[in-house]
Amino acid sequence: MGNVITLMEESVLSTHKAEMDTLLTSKGDSQRTQYPYVTGTSVIGIKYKDGILMAADMGGSYGSTIRYKSVERIKQVGKHSLIGASGEISDFQEILKYLDELILHDNMWDDGNSLGPKEVHNYLTRVMYNRRNKFDPLWNSLVIGGVKNGHKYLGSVSMIGVNFEDDHIATGFGNHLARPILREEWREDLSFEEGVKILEKCMRNLLYRDRSAVNKIQIAKITEEGLTVSQPYSLKTFWNFAAFQNPTVGAEGSW
Amino acid sequence: MPKEHANWSPYDNNGGTCVAIAGSDYCVIAADTRMSTGYSILTREYSKICKLADKSFMASSGFQADVKALQKVLSSRHLIYQHQHNKQMSCPAMAQLLSNTLYYKRFFPYYAFNVLGGLDSEGKGCVFTYDAVGSYERVGYSAQGSGATLITPFLDNQLKSPSPLLLPAKDAVTPLSETEAVDLVKTCFASATERDIYTGDSVEIIILNANGVRRETEQLRRD
Numbered sequence: 312m313g314n315v316i317t318l319m320e321e322s323v324l325s326t327h328k329a330e331m332d333t334l335l336t337s338k339g340d341s342q343r344t345q346y347p348y349v350t351g352t353s354v355i356g357i358k359y360k361d362g363i364l365m366a367a368d369m370g371g372s373y374g375s376t377i378r379y380k381s382v383e384r385i386k387q388v389g390k391h392s393l394i395g396a397s398g399e400i401s402d403f404q405e406i407l408k409y410l411d412e413l414i415l416h417d418n419m420w421d422d423g424n425s426l427g428p429k430e431v432h433n434y435l436t437r438v439m440y441n442r443r444n445k446f447d448p449l450w451n452s453l454v455i456g457g458v459k460n461g462h463k464y465l466g467s468v469s470m471i472g473v474n475f476e477d478d479h480i481a482t483g484f485g486n487h488l489a490r491p492i493l494r495e496e497w498r499e500d501l502s503f504e505e506g507v508k509i510l511e512k513c514m515r516n517l518l519y520r521d522r523s524a525v526n527k528i529q530i531a532k533i534t535e536e537g538l539t540v541s542q543p544y545s546l547k548t549f550w551n552f553a554a555f556q557n558p559t560v561g562a563e564g565s566w
Numbered sequence: 567m568p569k570e571h572a573n574w575s576p577y578d579n580n581g582g583t584c585v586a587i588a589g590s591d592y593c594v595i596a597a598d599t600r601m602s603t604g605y606s607i608l609t610r611e612y613s614k615i616c617k618l619a620d621k622s623f624m625a626s627s628g629f630q631a632d633v634k635a636l637q638k639v640l641s642s643r644h645l646i647y648q649h650q651h652n653k654q655m656s657c658p659a660m661a662q663l664l665s666n667t668l669y670y671k672r673f674f675p676y677y678a679f680n681v682l683g684g685l686d687s688e689g690k691g692c693v694f695t696y697d698a699v700g701s702y703e704r705v706g707y708s709a710q711g712s713g714a715t716l717i718t719p720f721l722d723n724q725l726k727s728p729s730p731l732l733l734p735a736k737d738a739v740t741p742l743s744e745t746e747a748v749d750l751v752k753t754c755f756a757s758a759t760e761r762d763i764y765t766g767d768s769v770e771i772i773i774l775n776a777n778g779v780r781r782e783t784e785q786l787r788r789d
Binding site for chain 1: 572573574575576577578580601603606608609611612629630631634635674
């Protein structure tokens with residue numbers, strides 16, 4: 312029969328050869344995300360009387376180095392939602408680009424309708440799950456919160472697509488250190504001041520025990536009226552425990 | 567060049583237990599509402615039960631993201647069926663669809679452990695039980711998920727199901743009344759909650775019969 316390849320087939324083959332090579336050889340695997348590089352730590356979100364409160368610190372760690380100290384990890388999405396991210400910062404920036412395009416197209420319909428937090432959460436869940444299916448995850452844990460038409464919404468998505476909504480959400484270390492505090496102290500009718508106090512209590516706890524936490528936090532508030540992100544500020548900490556004054560008194564030579 | 571090892575797994579087990587019992591003219595489908603990861607509880611109020619059709623309810627435990635995707639695929643397939651046939655899918659038809667959908671991903675499975683419960687075309691209760699890749703059979707009752715090993719022997723004892731190997735084939739549907747069956751399910755979950763760390767918080771029970779659908783919730787231990 313012979314090797315008969317038409318001119319068109321040949322050009323198609325050559326353009327795709329490079330692409331196919333990367334997928335078939337082990338070089339293709341290195342294109343997939345294996346580990347995160349610059350990461351953000353916990354994000355905490357709670358529902359309160361008028362809407363949603365979300366808190367995160369401004370740290371971006373490069374392994375064990377706290378490399379960046381002014382990373383905004385809570386951002387606005389459209390008119391009604393907030394997104395907070397922990398995990399790989401560059402993947403979060405890419406997610407923000409996807410959301411930007413999503414909101415843009417939503418606005419271009421110009422039909423008076425706008426995507427609420429539930430819709431944004433659903434969209435992001437699908438994005439994260441699809442990337443996981445391709446073995447190339449966006450290495451983030453996301454918190455989406457907002458208010459639309461009087462309905463408060465707070466949800467979470469992980470890097471493999473696990474998603475749920477609840478009255479209080481935390482990612483990473485927050486799940487272990489903040490959630491128990493929230494389970495004990497959260498109420499349906501928290502005022503803004505009470506909500507901030509509880510979030511600060513959680514963030515302080517994380518500061519003490521999470522080595523990748525930095526003492527520079529932002530608290531974001533979203534209500535039916537709109538959104539505000541606070542200026543960065545620091546929490547007061549207490550280190551004056553007697554055992555810290557003379558730490559080796561019980562065992563000289565130890566730490 | 568040696569192949570690198572991924573340091574993440576595309577799967578996670580979010581725990582939970584599902585049970586379904588078929589009666590002569592009803593079906594009970596139940597699942598706990600706890601969602602966990604590792605040793606942490608993510609949320610105490612997550613529903614694992616999905617209405618696929620008027621007379622088909624699916625309860626699934628395992629990896630939540632896969633369960634959600636599976637529910638979406640089946641729901642949209644049912645919508646297409648309704649457009650094409652102008653009627654609801656029967657429970658046995660949905661059972662076959664679920665099996666095919668699961669096997670379709672035989673080489674990257676949905677990590678979902680399912681029980682499908684509903685009423686067949688004669689109005690009798692039917693329960694179908696599945697593994698992660700779609701092998702299924704119609705049974706009188708079934709439990710799946712983290713507490714299944716604790717519940718199944720108890721159900722075997724209480725419901726005295728005839729052996730599927732008997733000839734002529736004996737119906738496995740229980741002679742218990744609807745209220746007795748619901749009570750039995752509550753007992754199952756209360757017991758499983760004691761010993762299975764992934765089961766607890768509350769149990770959601772769906773009762774399907776000729777009159778329609780009823781939903782009950784019962785609080786379970788939260789520890």
